[in-house]
Structure formats: structure tokens, C-alpha cells
Amino acid sequence: MTTIHRSADHPRPSPQGTGRRSRGGTLTDHRDLHAFIAGLPKAELHVHHVGSASPRIVSELAARHPDSKVPTDPEALVDYFTFTDFAHFIDVYLSVVDLIRTPEDVRLLTYEVARDLARQQVRYAELTITPFSSTRRGIDERAFMDAIEDARKAAEAEFGTVLRWCFDIPGEAGLESAEETVRLATDDRLRPEGLVSFGLGGPEIGVPRPQFKPYFDRAIAAGLHSVPHAGETTGPETVWDALTHLRAERVGHGTHSFQDPKLLAHLAEHRIPLEVCPTSNIATRAVRTLDEHPLKEFVEAGIVVTINSDDPPMFGTDLDNEYAVAARLLDLDERGVASLAKNAVDVSFLDEPGKARIRGEIDAYTSAWLAP
Numbered sequence: 001m002t003t004i005h006r007s008a009d010h011p012r013p014s015p016q017g018t019g020r021r022s023r024g025g026t027l028t029d030h031r032d033l034h035a036f037i038a039g040l041p042k043a044e045l046h047v048h049h050v051g052s053a054s055p056r057i058v059s060e061l062a063a064r065h066p067d068s069k070v071p072t073d074p075e076a077l078v079d080y081f082t083f084t085d086f087a088h089f090i091d092v093y094l095s096v097v098d099l100i101r102t103p104e105d106v107r108l109l110t111y112e113v114a115r116d117l118a119r120q121q122v123r124y125a126e127l128t129i130t131p132f133s134s135t136r137r138g139i140d141e142r143a144f145m146d147a148i149e150d151a152r153k154a155a156e157a158e159f160g161t162v163l164r165w166c167f168d169i170p171g172e173a174g175l176e177s178a179e180e181t182v183r184l185a186t187d188d189r190l191r192p193e194g195l196v197s198f199g200l201g202g203p204e205i206g207v208p209r210p211q212f213k214p215y216f217d218r219a220i221a222a223g224l225h226s227v228p229h230a231g232e233t234t235g236p237e238t239v240w241d242a243l244t245h246l247r248a249e250r251v252g253h254g255t256h257s258f259q260d261p262k263l264l265a266h267l268a269e270h271r272i273p274l275e276v277c278p279t280s281n282i283a284t285r286a287v288r289t290l291d292e293h294p295l296k297e298f299v300e301a302g303i304v305v306t307i308n309s310d311d312p313p314m315f316g317t318d319l320d321n322e323y324a325v326a327a328r329l330l331d332l333d334e335r336g337v338a339s340l341a342k343n344a345v346d347v348s349f350l351d352e353p354g355k356a357r358i359r360g361e362i363d364a365y366t367s368a369w370l371a372p
């Protein structure tokens, strides 16, 4: 694993505010900025389905399936969700995947994840789902698609949160998983209405990106957008591979891009956004401390960045906290945070009327907040 080590160590990340100009020209207390973020309409572009299972959802699933090794007690879950490295994170992640055994589990998870997003004023989310992990565990493919679609429609009607899907290949599971994922994503009889993109997740070490080119070609030919993870735990060459071979339109993480100035310039020039997930990078130990996170270097290089939560309960975070972290790293006031939130809307795969509606909400909320 390529790990960024640049300054003194810190414990668990905690966003801190600095004085910033705000309402009526006074300095913004960081508590004000947190309150602003909490009410800000947002879009989340990089968040995993199973990785979004809150302690409440995990407990409910574990109670349904008591033979699981996943603890049901929320306090024990905090320890369980402390990772020694990325490989350990994936082991724990798969133990939670093992809790999802029936279409009703899939529906519960999806619907409850939408409820948690709505609580944070998330108006639109692209949820990364790994259908291979469920179908290989015996969930019927038709029932799986119906469960996510049923939850999507209910969530939009009841919470007002629009969900879309990214189906990702769990790369370490091999080309069999790639074939199965692209089949599920492109078969007209199965492909869910909410599916907009195609991804690649799991460990990067020992899982070269180019081998997945034929599967991305098929997904792209079927109208899906390409959004692989790359440069999370390996270097900039993986990001180049994702751009060249997988035709990435956005890059999941892209953290180690900062090691290659030519790559930074390319991402900026071609307006290829990075889906940045700061706390995730600390929790999986891809980056040592938040102060060493390259977010600011990306912005200074002119790259479009979006702020995301990845696997929020597993990383002890949520989207609001990720915006607070970004505000601190980039020294942003309310307008700066609102502009970050609009980046995510702009580069999302939502239709134009939907984007215009959320942009309008962000502007109206920000103006009302800053009004004297």
C-alpha cells in the first residue's frame, strides 16, 4: 500500500473551525458552520450500500441472523469498525455483507440508508452497490433488483431523496465477478431503472485495472457512466490506468494523484472530478492524518473535487462531518462550502432539471443563512 506520511500523527479525525467571515460580516464560529452544513441541501456521489449500514441497521440485520460474528451492540461495533489497514477493512466489510441474505434484508438496508441520507439533507445520492456479492450468496437476481428499486421509489416518495445506483465489480473476486456484474447491469430484463454508472471497488494492490477494460467497454456501450475507484491505496499509475483503459468520467478517491503533477494537470484540464472521502482515507490508513490529506493540493491544481463519505458508519463519519473536514482543510466559509456542494450536483449523473432544482435549493438556503 502507498501511504502518505508527511507530518506528525493525530488520533481520530475531528473537524475544527477557524474564524471565518459570515452573517453580517462577523466571524463565523465553527459551530455556526456546522449548523450551516447540517441544513445545507447536498448530493452524495461516493457512498457504498453495505458500507452505509448504521449500527441500528446492523443490529437489526444481526438480530435476524444471530449466527453472524458481527456484534449487535453499538459500542462493540465501534471497536469492530476500527481497522488496521485496507485489507482488514475489506474483511470486516464482507462480514457485514454476510448479514444480507434475503431480498427483504436488501430492501431494509436500502430504505434505511436513504432515511439516514435524508436526515442529512441529502437530496440526491449515487449509491455504489455490489450485486455480485449478493447473487453469489444466493439472493435471486430478479428479487435483488426489485428490492433496491422498491426501496428507491419509496425513499423518493417518503423522504424526497433521489437515489441512483452504481454497480461495482469487486475486483479482487476476479473476472467472474466482472462478467456477472456487467451482465446484471446490461441485461434489459434485469437492469434497474435507477442504474446510472459502473464502478470497480475493493483492494487495488494485485488487482490491475486494465484487465477490466472489456467489461467497462460493455457497460459504457450500454449507456452507463464509468466511475472506478483508483489511486486510493496505490499510486498515480492506477489512476492513469482507470482513465486510459476504463475511460473513467470521475475517479473514486484518486488520493495518490498528488504524486504526479502531470496527472493533476490532466485531471484539471479534462475536468475529471475526484470523489474525495477524507475520513475514509484515514480510517483505512491510506493517508496517515487529515493534515496530510492532499485535498488542498487538488483544489490548488484546479481539479473539480466532490466531498463524500464512502462507508460512513464504518468510518465513524457522515457527509456533514466530511464537509466540516473539507471546510477546515480548505479554510472555507459558508459560500465556499455551498460551492463544494454545487460541484457534486454539477458532476452528478442526475438529469438537468433535477440538478437545477438542487442548485436552486443550495442558493436559496445560503442566501437566507447569510442574510443580515
Ligand SMILES: O=C(O)c1cccc(C(=O)CC[C@H]2O[C@@H](n3cnc4c(=O)[nH]cnc43)[C@H](O)[C@@H]2O)c1
Binding pocket: 048, 051, 090, 093, 094, 097, 128, 129, 130, 132, 133, 134, 136, 168, 169, 170, 171, 172, 173, 201, 202, 203, 229, 232, 280, 310, 311
Ligand atoms: O462478495 C464477495 O464474495 C467478495 C469476494 C472477494 C472480494 C470481494 C471484495 O473485494 C469486496 C469489496 C467491496 O468493498 C466495497 N468498498 C467499500 N468501500 C470501499 C473503498 O473505500 N474502496 C474500495 N472498495 C470499497 C466495494 O464496493 C466492494 O464491493 C468481495
Ligand SMILES: [Zn+2]
Binding pocket: 046, 047, 048, 201, 229, 252, 310
Ligand atoms: Zn468507495
